Amino acid sequence: MTGGLDHTLGVVALGAAVLGASGGMLGSFAVLRRQSLLGDVLAHAALPGLCLGWLVAGRSVVPLMVGALLAGGLAALSVLAVGRFTRLKPDAALGIVLSVFFAGGVVLLSYVQAVGGAGAAGLSAFLFGQAAAMLTGDLQAMAVVGGLAALLVAAFWKEIAAVCFDPPYARALGLPVGLIEALLTLLMAMAIVVGLQMVGVVLMTAMLIAPAVAARMWVTRLWPMVALAAAFGVVSGVSGAVLSTGARGLATGPLVVLVATALAALSLLLAPGRGVVWRLLRDRRLAGQIEGLRVLETLRALAEAHGDADYPAEAGMIAAAHGLPVARQLQRLQSEGLVAPVTHPPEQTPHWVLTPEGRARLDGLGGTR
Amino acid sequence: MLAEAHVAILLTGALVGIAAAPLGLFLVLRGTAMLTDAVSHSIVLGIVIVWLLTGVTSGPVQMLGAALAGVVTVGVTGALQRSGLVRSDAAIGLAFPALFAAGILLINLHARDVHLDVDSVLLGEIGFVWLETLQIGGAEVPVSVVTLALVALVNLAFVALLWKELTLGSFDPALAAALGLAPGLLHQGLLVLTSVTAVASFDAVGAILFIAFAIVPSATALFLTDRPARALGIAIVVAVLAAALGEWLAFRLDVSIGGMMAVTAGGLFALALLLAPRRGVLARLARRRTEAAEQEARTLVAHLFTHEDAPDAATECTDAALSDHLRWTPERAARIILHGLDRGLVERRAEVLALTDKGRAVARAIFDPLGRG
Numbered sequence: 001m002t003g004g005l006d007h008t009l010g011v012v013a014l015g016a017a018v019l020g021a022s023g024g025m026l027g028s029f030a031v032l033r034r035q036s037l038l039g040d041v042l043a044h045a046a047l048p049g050l051c052l053g054w055l056v057a058g059r060s061v062v063p064l065m066v067g068a069l070l071a072g073g074l075a076a077l078s079v080l081a082v083g084r085f086t087r088l089k090p091d092a093a094l095g096i097v098l099s100v101f102f103a104g105g106v107v108l109l110s111y112v113q114a115v116g117g118a119g120a121a122g123l124s125a126f127l128f129g130q131a132a133a134m135l136t137g138d139l140q141a142m143a144v145v146g147g148l149a150a151l152l153v154a155a156f157w158k159e160i161a162a163v164c165f166d167p168p169y170a171r172a173l174g175l176p177v178g179l180i181e182a183l184l185t186l187l188m189a190m191a192i193v194v195g196l197q198m199v200g201v202v203l204m205t206a207m208l209i210a211p212a213v214a215a216r217m218w219v220t221r222l223w224p225m226v227a228l229a230a231a232f233g234v235v236s237g238v239s240g241a242v243l244s245t246g247a248r249g250l251a252t253g254p255l256v257v258l259v260a261t262a263l264a265a266l267s268l269l270l271a272p273g274r275g276v277v278w279r280l281l282r283d284r285r286l287a288g289q290i291e292g293l294r295v296l297e298t299l300r301a302l303a304e305a306h307g308d309a310d311y312p313a314e315a316g317m318i319a320a321a322h323g324l325p326v327a328r329q330l331q332r333l334q335s336e337g338l339v340a341p342v343t344h345p346p347e348q349t350p351h352w353v354l355t356p357e358g359r360a361r362l363d364g365l366g367g368t369r
Numbered sequence: 370m371l372a373e374a375h376v377a378i379l380l381t382g383a384l385v386g387i388a389a390a391p392l393g394l395f396l397v398l399r400g401t402a403m404l405t406d407a408v409s410h411s412i413v414l415g416i417v418i419v420w421l422l423t424g425v426t427s428g429p430v431q432m433l434g435a436a437l438a439g440v441v442t443v444g445v446t447g448a449l450q451r452s453g454l455v456r457s458d459a460a461i462g463l464a465f466p467a468l469f470a471a472g473i474l475l476i477n478l479h480a481r482d483v484h485l486d487v488d489s490v491l492l493g494e495i496g497f498v499w500l501e502t503l504q505i506g507g508a509e510v511p512v513s514v515v516t517l518a519l520v521a522l523v524n525l526a527f528v529a530l531l532w533k534e535l536t537l538g539s540f541d542p543a544l545a546a547a548l549g550l551a552p553g554l555l556h557q558g559l560l561v562l563t564s565v566t567a568v569a570s571f572d573a574v575g576a577i578l579f580i581a582f583a584i585v586p587s588a589t590a591l592f593l594t595d596r597p598a599r600a601l602g603i604a605i606v607v608a609v610l611a612a613a614l615g616e617w618l619a620f621r622l623d624v625s626i627g628g629m630m631a632v633t634a635g636g637l638f639a640l641a642l643l644l645a646p647r648r649g650v651l652a653r654l655a656r657r658r659t660e661a662a663e664q665e666a667r668t669l670v671a672h673l674f675t676h677e678d679a680p681d682a683a684t685e686c687t688d689a690a691l692s693d694h695l696r697w698t699p700e701r702a703a704r705i706i707l708h709g710l711d712r713g714l715v716e717r718r719a720e721v722l723a724l725t726d727k728g729r730a731v732a733r734a735i736f737d738p739l740g741r742g
Contacts, residue, residue: 031456037458085653086592100638103578108624110492111622111623114624203466203473208462254477255474261470268455
């Protein structure tokens with residue numbers, strides 16, 4: 001193979017890694033602050049900024065990024081303004097700003113395509129991302145923006161953490177909460193700018209949300225969550241980008257997003273402690289334990305009714321008194337040493353007694369008796 | 370022919386807005402407007418899958434099949450929210466990008482033989498709606514216009530028949546549930562119809578611009594009025610205006626028609642925000658100024674009233690004393706005195722300011738609001 005291909009692949013993989021890392025890191029804060037959909041708004045709103053950047057300077061990465069950042073900032077301010085001056089619900093403000101800014105982008109895009117001729121075709125790569133179209137200069141710009149965002153996060157870590165988890169407390173500490181929220185919005189816009197080339201404006205929101213949701217399932221502390229989200233982002237970015245170079249014309253964005261969402265879905269299902277499967281298993285285990293205790297109760301009630309603490313109860317009698325089949329529960333309780341099988345001649349059928357441990361377990365529960 | 374094309378485009382754009390307005394109204398009221406975003410993105414996958422399975426790109430099969438994708442998104446989002454693992458905003462943002470991504474990927478993979486392309490997903494092709502027509506009573510009518518008119522009728526009938534239930538469910542879901550009005554089910558119904566409407570609008574305006582048609586006119590109307598019925602009327606007017614103005618602008622500037630219609634809707638919203646009587650930003654600023662002037666006039670008469678006929682009246686009731694004691698700048702004091710003179714609250718007697726009878730009455734009302742004397 002030629003060195004050119006390797007070079008491209010290297011640039012693409014590095015770019016995807018930068019994208020994933022900054023998306024995961026900065027998306028964590030958005031998800032924790034319940035601002036995920038603002039990311040969607042800022043990403044869609046970047047389109048008119050990109051078109052304006054293009055009109056000013058053509059295919060040059062810095063003006064495009066600046067345009068996207070400015071448009072994102074304007075969109076965030078518009079959301080605030082609509083919320084401030086109307087009594088519409090917050091998500092109406094998000095929907096209005098998202099769709100109207102995007103429509104503005106569509107209008108500008110049609111204008112650019114009308115006046116720009118062949119060169120303007122490259123602009124539609126920003127809709128869904130086109131990793132193969134990435135240049136070394138793009139990668140450098142992405143790395144600078146992503147690195148700057150990481151530095152900002154490191155510098156204001158304590159403040160950001162306070163604002164993410166308890167804004168009133170942060171305000172009581174005397175932190176400038178409004179400024180930090182503005183900083184977090186700016187950081188989100190920076191993450192979007194980093195991802196435009198790879199994922200595009202329409203799907204970028206998934207790179208903020210999916211890795212963060214996935215990471216949140218595995219850990220409970222902020223800094224491991226941010227690190228893990230960044231790692232998930234890198235994995236999805238690199239695998240999606242590499243896959244997309246395999247086939248011609250395959251947009252990178254959808255592949256990256258599908259990998260990231262698959263990671264999130266797996267985490268939601270399997271993460272220990274919080275995952276859906278884990279919860280189902282725990283629920284079953286707890287239900288079994290409670291059922292076992294109820295069988296012990298039944299045994300004690302039978303013993304008390306017969307005025308004999310060591311009353312050997314016949315298996316069928318226990319089932320009748322309990323109202324449910326008990327054979328499996330009795331086996332389990334026996335393995336825990338809480339009940340013991342006894343014989344009660346001349347009867348042939350199995351009988352059971354509470355062991356002292358079983359009585360102790362019941363007494364340990366307290367209750368009304 | 371060209372005039373007919375213009376009319377067909379205008380009708381299509383207006384009908385998208387009219388069909389979406391009754392749904393958007395209640396979604397905005399309930400605070401679930403962003404679900405439109407999720408639904409309209411995810412129908413792309415439905416449209417592609419229906420096309421791959423049946424080769425159909427329009428008609429009832431496509432509409433229902435594609436709408437199913439929207440319903441699935443809403444279902445997944447709801448399940449994620451109920452699981453408590455993901456907060457509601459992240460739940461919305463997690464489900465639909467994946468479905469949308471899968472749709473785009475499929476379009477890419479079959480790019481050679483699909484009439485769908487990524488651009489039309491985003492922008493729609495409202496300029497071409499008049500190419501596909503249907504004979505109705507001897508007249509040629511674009512297919513999209515017929516479909517959208519039917520969908521609009523269904524949507525309007527839905528909200529008209531369930532008006533009471535929908536309004537109560539939007540303002541007080543708990544009460545609606547207690548009365549057995551099934552607000553959750555109604556909300557699901559709204560979202561199913563939103564999916565169907567999004568599919569019907571897809572050819573004309575694409576997946577994302579539909580959000581603007583669905584939310585912006587309703588939000589504008591709800592900003593202007595508190596009455597849902599009046600809001601529906603205003604939303605329809607805004608939608609039609611946006612379509613007409615947007616088309617005109619798009620042809621003047623030679624840009625995307627659907628995009629320009631959506632931008633115009635946004636412009637109308639911004640205009641309402643600025644200019645609305647009472648609630649508009651400008652009306653509020655004006656009101657704040659009148660209130661400030663009123664407050665200053667009251668301060669002035671109260672000051673003069675306390676020193677009237679007192680030994681220090683000659684020194685207190687002067688322009689200089691107002692600056693010194695009320696901390697007003699000389700310019701501000703001069704402006705306020707002028708205002709008081711204009712309104713006949715004060716008058717100049719030689720060097721001092723004195724209250725008129727009217728001014729004294731105002732001051733009395735301040736110190737003795739109940740008139741106990």
